Amino acid sequence: MGCYLFEITAMETREAPPAHLLVKVESFSLLGTCGIDEYETTEFVAGDYKWRLIIYFNGKNCEYVSVSLAMADTSSLPANWEVNVVFNIFLYNQISGNYLSSPGRTRCFLETKSEWGISKFISKKIMSDPSNGYLVNDNIVFGAEVVVVKKDPIIECVSLNNINIHYKHDFKISDFSKLNERCFSEQFIAGGQKWKIILDPKGSGTGTDIHVSIFLNHLGLERVQACFTLATINDPNKGFIVNDCCLLIMDIHTYLGSRSLQWD
Known part of the structure; x- marks a missing residue:
């Protein structure tokens, strides 16, 4: 089915950690040595659904890291299911103690479109510079936050x-x-x-x-x-x-x- 990617024009910064997932990648430099181009996190639950964060270290563009959010288990969902979510992907700044965050985007997850991602999450040049605080001592921390938009509006x-x-x-x-x-x-x-x-x-x-x-x-x-x-x-x-x-x-x-x- 593939991943449906979109681009963002600006990132945000916030103090609060993500509500649903934090994943620390140690010995980051060994990923390239071992030929590992992507990593799928363990499943996490948000809004009664299971999700995974997928990190593409070489991205769609080799100068950037790409990230995506994917539904992890859809077998129990009814036919023609549809889930609308607002999600943010995070990168922890180990120097300042805050988080770089993608702006919230509403995306519709379907049986044929169960993975949405950001093609240019962060440039490798900015991420790899230790003075920026993201990759420190060969460790880096990603995060995710997912808010499911319930279809139960009050209509007036x-x-x-x-x-x-x-x-x-x-x-x-x-x-x-x-x-x-x-x-x-x-x-x-x-x-x-x-x-x-x-x-x-x-x-x-x-x-x-x-x-x-x-x-x-x-x-x-x-x-x-x-x-x-x-x-x-x-x-x-x-x-x-x-x-x-x-x-x-x-x-x-x-x-x-x-x-x-x-x-x-």
Whole structure:
């Protein structure tokens, strides 16, 4: 069936060791002397499946080491089986104590495609230089981590009907110049949902001490925010503050929708 190889453009570094396999290859230089071009690790289990890491010391390109992940035992799997996994291959840095890792890739393992690999995992020149920390005292350590992607998603379908319903709510604030803290409107209903208007005279976030902040607070998870500069909101010539009273008029547009756990 062969190995299906792909290339990666960049490697990652992490502190945590791989979760499923570490394999130390001692007397690495003797592999070439003995004519050993590849090595298959012992079986390991991840996601209820058995796997092997295969290291191709001469790779598809003699300047690189190639690695692959293969399913080790598929005899008990049903016909037309399919296993989707995200896997990483690791190389231990014996100087820094961290791991060079291939970025996670999702691959589909099938009866006719049960081995996936990386054609250019690491160049032999970089790996063989002891100062890089990978091959030290003729020893090198590889690793693997496999996460099986289970096919049991929660399916949700959101349907928005093209019905735009407009609501307006007034919020009158007296003694505006004396406000030091947030003030809240009474709770009101719009679009079948509960809301409140919040005014923060000192501003919020990047608008602190610069703007007055106004929030439309859905009494659930979402909110809508608008801001006005203090210079504008306190300008009686523009009619925003009259007799130390501010009237906020909030226009709300809602769209009717429905949600289901399936779609056609």
